[in-house]
Amino acid sequence: MKAKKVSALLLAALLTATSLAGCGGEQEGQESSGKEESPQTTSESESQESQESPESEASDPGEPVKLSIMLHSTDEVPEGSISDQWAKQLEEKLNVEIEWVIPPSSAYEDNLQLYMINEDKPDVMCFPTEWLSQTSFTDACKSGMFYDISQEIENYPNLMAHTAQISWEALDVFNDGRVWGVPRSTVCRADGFLLRSDWLKNLNIDYNEGDFLTLDEFYDMLYAFTYNDPDGNGVDDTWGLKIHSWENGSLNNKLSAIFHVGNGEAWYEMPDGTVTNLKYSRDYDYYKQHLAFINKCWEAGVLEPDAFALDGAAARERNAQYGCIGEFPGNMDLYDNDYVYCPGVVVEGDPIGRYTYGDHNTGIWYYYAISSTCEHPEKFLELADYVLSDEQWVNLNAKNLVDVGFVMDADGNYDFSLYDELKEADEKNGTKLSNTKLISILFRRSDGAEFFIAKTNPPEKQKRLAELINMTFDLYWPAVDRGYKPEIATDPVFIEYKNFMIQEEAKIITGDKPVEYWDELLDGFYDAGYDKYTEEMLAYIESFQ
Secondary structure, eight states: OEEEEOOHHHHHHHHHHHHHHHHHHHTTSOTTTSOTTSHHHHHHHHHHHHHTSTTOGGGOTTSOEEEEEEOOOSSOOOTTSHHHHHHHHHHHHHTEEEEEEEOOGGGHHHHHHHHHTOSSOOSEEEEOGGGGGOHHHHHHHHHTSBOOOTTTGGGOHHHHHTSOHHHHHHHOTTSSSOOOOEEEEOOOOOOEEEEEHHHHHHTTOOOOTTOOEEHHHHHHHHHHHHHSOTTOSSSOOOEEEOOEEOTTSOEEOSGGGGGTOTTSOOOEEOTTSOEEOTTTOSSOOHHHHHHHHHHHHHHHTOBOTTGGGOOHHHHHHTGGGEEEEEEOGGGGGGSSSOEEEEOOEEOTTOTTOSOOBOOSOOSEEEEEEEBTTOSOHHHHHHHHHHHTSHHHHHHHHHTSOBTTTBEEOTTOOEEOHHHHHHHHHHHHHTOOTTOOHHHHHSOOOTTOGGGGSOTTSOHHHHHHHHHHHHHHHHTBOOOSSTTOOOGGGGOHHHHHHHHHHHHHHHHHHTTSSOTTHHHHHHHHHIIIIIHHHHHHHHHHHHHTO
């Protein structure tokens, strides 16, 4: 196995010199599938001719197939590391020789663009999820730069079993049945809230983990966490809910999830069949309900008054001062205190009838497109299928390598002393043999709760976390927009007004403006282009329904 760390500047110089050659042949492919006019046709023909000759190297069944894979990663694959040893296992199993192409993460998309105009590109290229709807990628598919794998993927049972259907649909970028890549899966989930278990006990609040709270129960709990001295230190230094500011000035408050809004950009199919965005809808008042509730919490003082001045890092330093944190249960081990998990808060009389929200998550956390210059595309599909098999899932969900980074007994208990020894040696010698990044980043199962659970936890805690994580899967409300952004979203007037809305929304939260002011802001937003945004979005969604 080889690993290559690409220098952005060196690569830019190389590709500038060859970009004209790269553009010529790539743009002449057929829109139908990208196969018939691709360089693969020639390669297959030459391969068949060479196989007729006994002296041909290609006729040797023992010769590994070379496969170059471009990764989005912050780490190389150090020679002799756990990641390197795992990759060698894959190579031996599949009879391949893998070259990992790892551009600097700070210039990843620049390098991606350069590779796309260069004739000499990796066999497999890893794209950010957002590229699915970008013309640079869709035009490349039309031109024959990448393979349509729709006719092959059903031959790979592990890949099919552990990839969400919505992911394949999202990779059907032309809505015609063709599929233009392999998802690097993630889970689609609706997160709830972590509650300080010691504070609940100190305040005699009776709560059973896994139960839903009503909105009134939730508010009363936040109030008690703030004013009833839950940590018993006699100092007024606690708040009900963790809340902080995003870079754009909006609040990451998690309360919008109670009102089904999620990240605010997603479009849903409502129970009555209409399709809408609940944040900017004129027909539903869920977002106004959210604004009214967060204003109630703000004026009651159960939210930290410095929230608009706190970024995520600053808020994280104050975790011990919050009784409630909106969070994914798989991240519970990242916090120092003990928590119980509340899956959600329900609003009485809500016609939707249950706690649920989502976003435009398609279960894709980056995706791999196979270049039409790849002589053996089936090898990457074999690799993906094998990595997601039960045999290899034990490595992926442990984020390590069995018998190198850990050992496991017959009862499924993990011993990571091998990894701990390597890590100590790395710290002493300045080596990176304990590197396991490749194992955790290459692929995931879309249904794999185990991936998020530390195997150092006792078995009973692992079981508990798995049950809680699976609840988040069941509560997820999939959006229907696939992350698509209409062209008007790039218009300066549209962007400027949207930023203005963020500033004005803060006035509603803090009580300087009434909740009804949101209707006025919506009118201005539609005048600034959201009417066109809505029209184009609905046409896009209708095109594949």
